[in-house]
Amino acid sequence: xxxxxxxxxxxxxxxxxxxxxxxxxxxxxxxxxxxxxxxxxxxxxxxxxxxxxxxxxxxxxxxxxxxxxxxxxxxxxxxxxxxxxxxxxxxxxxxxxxxxxxxxxxxxxxxxxxxxxxxxxxxxxxxxxxxxxxxxxxxxxxxxxxxxxxxxxxxxxxxxxxxxxxxxxxxxxxxxxxxxxxxxxxxxxxxxxxxxxxxxxxxxxxxxxxxxxxxxxxxxxxxxxxxxxxxxxxxxxxxxxxxxxxxxx
Amino acid sequence: xxxxxxxxxxxxxxxxxxxxxxxxxxxxxxxxxxxxxxxxxxxxxxxxxxxxxxxxxxxxxxxxxxxxxxxxxxxxxxxxxxxxxxxxxxxxxxxxxxxxxxxxxxxxxxxxxxxxxxxxxxxxxxxxxxxxxxxxxxxxxxxxxxxxxxxxxxxxxxxxxxxxxxxxxxxxxxxxxxxxxxxxxxxxxxxxxxxxxxxxxxxxxxxxxxxxxxxxxxxxxxxxxxxxxxxxxxxxxxxxxxxxxxxxxxxxxx
Numbered sequence: 398x399x400x401x402x403x404x405x406x407x408x409x410x411x412x413x414x415x416x417x418x419x420x421x422x423x424x425x426x427x428x429x430x431x432x433x434x435x436x437x438x439x440x441x442x443x444x445x446x447x448x449x450x451x452x453x454x455x456x457x458x459x460x461x462x463x464x465x466x467x468x469x470x471x472x473x474x475x476x477x478x479x480x481x482x483x484x485x486x487x488x489x490x491x492x493x494x495x496x497x498x499x500x501x502x503x504x505x506x507x508x509x510x511x512x513x514x515x516x517x518x519x520x521x522x523x524x525x526x527x528x529x530x531x532x533x534x535x536x537x538x539x540x541x542x543x544x545x546x547x548x549x550x551x552x553x554x555x556x557x558x559x560x561x562x563x564x565x566x567x568x569x570x571x572x573x574x575x576x577x578x579x580x581x582x583x584x585x586x587x588x589x590x591x592x593x594x595x596x597x598x599x600x601x602x603x604x605x606x607x608x609x610x611x612x613x614x615x616x617x618x619x620x621x622x623x624x625x626x627x628x629x630x631x632x633x634x635x636x637x638x639x640x641x642x643x644x645x646x
Numbered sequence: 647x648x649x650x651x652x653x654x655x656x657x658x659x660x661x662x663x664x665x666x667x668x669x670x671x672x673x674x675x676x677x678x679x680x681x682x683x684x685x686x687x688x689x690x691x692x693x694x695x696x697x698x699x700x701x702x703x704x705x706x707x708x709x710x711x712x713x714x715x716x717x718x719x720x721x722x723x724x725x726x727x728x729x730x731x732x733x734x735x736x737x738x739x740x741x742x743x744x745x746x747x748x749x750x751x752x753x754x755x756x757x758x759x760x761x762x763x764x765x766x767x768x769x770x771x772x773x774x775x776x777x778x779x780x781x782x783x784x785x786x787x788x789x790x791x792x793x794x795x796x797x798x799x800x801x802x803x804x805x806x807x808x809x810x811x812x813x814x815x816x817x818x819x820x821x822x823x824x825x826x827x828x829x830x831x832x833x834x835x836x837x838x839x840x841x842x843x844x845x846x847x848x849x850x851x852x853x854x855x856x857x858x859x860x861x862x863x864x865x866x867x868x869x870x871x872x873x874x875x876x877x878x879x880x881x882x883x884x885x886x887x888x889x890x891x892x893x894x895x896x897x898x899x900x
Binding site for chain 2: 524525526529546547549550551553554597600601603604605606607608609610611615616617618619
């Protein structure tokens, strides 16, 4: 299930204007992704840790997410040093481990973690609903925003329908095996899920029409830019400029 | 033996009809006729119940009033004016509130406040005004403090009450309720009964529960064979076990 464990809180970061957070997170991740020098990458990682600290998030939960991503990054460490061409540092049996390969893996690790942590601190600290409206205000195409919001709302309902179907197969003794019966059952199950989802979509649409829906969503939330937001905008601008200077000057 | 009350007409309420359906016919693409020359009207302040077996076309009937389905022939009049085009029905939907059978179909916004405010915003209210109206409606239904709750995490009963709020906030003149108490516990049913009795607008309730209808409506209609017939005053109707063949048909003992 989709939970939003970080979305509730009262830290400065939670109180920031969500538009500012989306904007900064986007610019920041581009700058970090395009950086190559280690001083700027380490600075970015430190900054991301700082943001996590300021958002006062549950460290255990954050660590769980970081671990998942780093599991993938481990694969790079296994493959890149052996396959990337460059100066050989040492040999592992018949394989040569290159300096460039190791450095590249290190860069990927630093970049990914810095960006991930910044997103957890800034974006995950915003509820999906607020995020949708912030994107709307940032002139993101309306259809995309509606897709995000409606998906978020109905993913639970569809998951429940799926669980109902799975239960229905289980109570009649279905056990998945590697045979045609199993494949057919799963195909029926998925097909039925599509049918139900589309029927539900039709019903939801009808209910929306009954309440005067004319194809346009109106946003209830009025965003205001507070003093705190100004202070943070200045801070974020300095951070981005600082990273650019360290990297490219 | 009791006589089956289907011939008496409902009392004066129909002099000032809000909704009139004349000679409505409708069938689904598979060819089964659902509504067959159906006549129905509801007057100002009239509180009616509609009962009928599953598949008898009760929901179809409600959808035709809302313009979600278009009848093959016949006329729908709202406030005396015939409604035909989508444009006409848009106007109708501001005046006629429709509570869907499944609250999950009705609540699609992430938070309660946004869902309740959806209707007012569509009617062109400013965000501040829509918020105000929504909070007032929630308060009137004893749902204060629900505004920031996440809709999909509400209990079944809470969902139903919030769905009712999303309809009432638009200040309709008539309310159509499609099996409002299905699957609800005693407590929530009781709350819905109190809310309905506190309303001074007309409504039509489709339900299988006589007890519920007896406590919320005055006139009972029944639907069978694609037609709607008047069955009598709700206080004269009841549900109990019968040894005679008319036990399942609404009837009165006087």
